[in-house]
Amino acid sequence: MALISLEDLEGLDDGQLDGDITDNREPMDEDERDRLLTHWQAVASTHHVSVPPEMTGPIQEMTHNNQQRETLPFTPVSCHEKMGEVWYEERLYPAGNWACVTKGEDLYEQSTSVSFMKLMRFICKENSAGRYLGITVPVVTNVHMMEDGSALKKDVQTAYFLPAEFQTHPPQPLDSDIVIVYREPIRVIARTFFGMTTEETVTHEIGLLWEILGVTDNICRDGYMVASYENPGVPRRRNEIWFLKRNL
Numbered sequence: 001m002a003l004i005s006l007e008d009l010e011g012l013d014d015g016q017l018d019g020d021i022t023d024n025r026e027p028m029d030e031d032e033r034d035r036l037l038t039h040w041q042a043v044a045s046t047h048h049v050s051v052p053p054e055m056t057g058p059i060q061e062m063t064h065n066n067q068q069r070e071t072l073p074f075t076p077v078s079c080h081e082k083m084g085e086v087w088y089e090e091r092l093y094p095a096g097n098w099a100c101v102t103k104g105e106d107l108y109e110q111s112t113s114v115s116f117m118k119l120m121r122f123i124c125k126e127n128s129a130g131r132y133l134g135i136t137v138p139v140v141t142n143v144h145m146m147e148d149g150s151a152l153k154k155d156v157q158t159a160y161f162l163p164a165e166f167q168t169h170p171p172q173p174l175d176s177d178i179v180i181v182y183r184e185p186i187r188v189i190a191r192t193f194f195g196m197t198t199e200e201t202v203t204h205e206i207g208l209l210w211e212i213l214g215v216t217d218n219i220c221r222d223g224y225m226v227a228s229y230e231n232p233g234v235p236r237r238r239n240e241i242w243f244l245k246r247n248l
Helices: 030-045 053-064 108-123 199-213
Strands: 069-071 075-082 085-093 096-103 135-137 139-143 156-161 179-183 186-194 219-228 238-245
Touching (some): 030 053, 053 108, 085 199, 108 199, 186 199, 199 238
Antiparallel strands (some): 139 156, 139 219
């Protein structure tokens, strides 16, 4: 069964938690921990995923550090608009170390769920440094289309960019499913979309961006990226489809 997705771990607001859990830096008592877990189980159920009780500690850690996020740095290259609306942007992202998990569940959303559960534990002290590492956004997944373009291939890699503090000497994961990968710089074409990221929506957005761009030889066709930024409590949360350019 799929577990909580990466989007469900990006934060809670005070209204959702009926009070001050996100701002309370004191240790939680048992009732507070149970209330927080119950909330996350309710959120996860809307995505048809489950949160096991052993995730209480990592969820509490991430909740306490909700406002401390580091944005993946990039250099803007160009912005393409039509009738005042941004259709897509080109950006250059730097090289760096990523923590990656690859899974091949039945659906895209199941693979990302299982993978980010592992990455969450890595972020929350299950690493060689024995400390909370901090969250960076966006969290990015790498996907590949079937040759006929009708669906995604099963294997999906979910990647978390290590915060600047840990780029030079990355902490090592305790989970053998997580690997630290140094990725070279990439130049992407990014188009924003809003809502849930499921296999259906991702496939649709890939097709839509191809319709906008038309035929071109300067874009890789063997892989795409999905960048997720926001909490699922946001009705129209922000995501992006990234196409990779062949040359920087």
